[in-house]
Amino acid sequence: MIITSPLLGAAPGVRHAFFTREGGVSEGIYAGLNAGVGSNDDPAKVAENRRRMAAALGVAPEHFLTVHQVHSPDVAVAESPWAAASRPRADAIVTCTPGLAIGASAADCGPILFADPAARVIGAAHAGWKGALTGVLESTLDTMERLGADRSRVVAAIGPLIRQPSYEVGDEFVARFTAADPAYAAFFAAAERAGHAMFDLGGFIRMRLQTAGIGAIDDLGIDTYPDERFFSYRRTTHRNEPDYGRHVHAIVLDADA
Template identity: 50%
Template sequence: MSPPPFIAAPPLAGLPHGFFGREGGVSAPPFDSLNAGLGTADEPGAVRTNRRRAADALVEGAPLVGLHQVHSPEVVIVEQPWDEADCPRADALVTRTPGLLLGIVTADCAPVLLADREAGIVGAAHAGWRGAIGGVTDRTIGAMLQLGADPRRIRAAIGPCIAQKHYEVGEDMLAPFLEEDPANARFFREGARGRPHFDLESYVAAWLAGAGIGTVWLAGEDSYGQPQRYYSYRRATHADAPDCGRQISLIGIAPAER
């Protein structure tokens, strides 16, 4: 069986990293096939196999470190792998330990991978709208700086997430963004039904730029609009599906990088 396909970000070239989709795994329908979400109703053994397949596609045998994601701005500094049952409740990880792969899972939220290659420090963040407005990317960058990174050297990549045309929201969601900064109105536009649509990808990119990150690469891939390639929680909800898979995004430091 061929390794699962993934998207690599040019600014992160030379580091093991990738944004994986739903192709190339072993999960049966409706999770076919590379479901990496341990919190889903999928068969746990299949999910672990999928996660291992994704990790091995980058660095064979490398420990994969994940989280119990809770849509927060919480960040964890990783020095060594932990047991799956002991995953911290957080939404971002950073490390300077060679040989580890940091993993976050998404199904419409924005996966963000970051690296200061010169310092040998990488990070991964799960940025849904709650985490994004709560500052998850700022806190991820802050943890990287704590380890010795320089914001002028950090490169960031935003992977597949829900596109604005599919992200209809209520006025109750619009309000906190305008309270945080009236200029955030630029990330919303009126949809065909007269309700606001949110541009999550651009909003996350703006936070990264505002933190001094000079290179921010966007995959420009819509998770909702490509059912054969990506899982989408919103698409599953619209279809009254009982559950939804998760795609995984990974980044690490190969031992040779240190």
């Protein structure tokens, strides 16, 4: 049910989890641990899945926090629990409050978990191509520093996401990136189809983190598209399924550290 980053797992006073589909109660196309409140799954089953995820991290369900993700560079600061109906519209959460599990929802996009154990500041970011390109990773680090972190001490773990062999895009997508910086052409490889390329989202995320001056990076290297342990928006699309499940990958500061 849980995959962890060895690097982040060695950080004192911090617990984290990259969840798979295993261990949940959802059925059909959502089979397993669907945490997507935006999916059309039975809300009671989603709530039970999220309760199990919260329990795995040692927090109450109301302390298992996510935002309404909008593919933006915006960051919410969590100081106390918020109701599901009043979730901030953002794509990252940062906190220095022990006992609040903060999570990034994903089903191909990049979930990144951050920690500065010395400052006891953590973050969770959702980085699809748009968020990564427009600065959600840098915004997360900026917000962590406002809470007392030092980015040179921050450890980041890049979780399961769609990888280059599975991520075919059109030339207009490539043009959007190279217009921002011609050097970004390095993150695209030739595709079999003319007018298309294969995008290295994981490599792009790593580069942005390195350029931002982060202390250490761990990449799990998992591709959500071929790996049936994970929900995948693109796999669902290719199968003409009507909807898809979502993961929440989360991190929490120990209350007794």
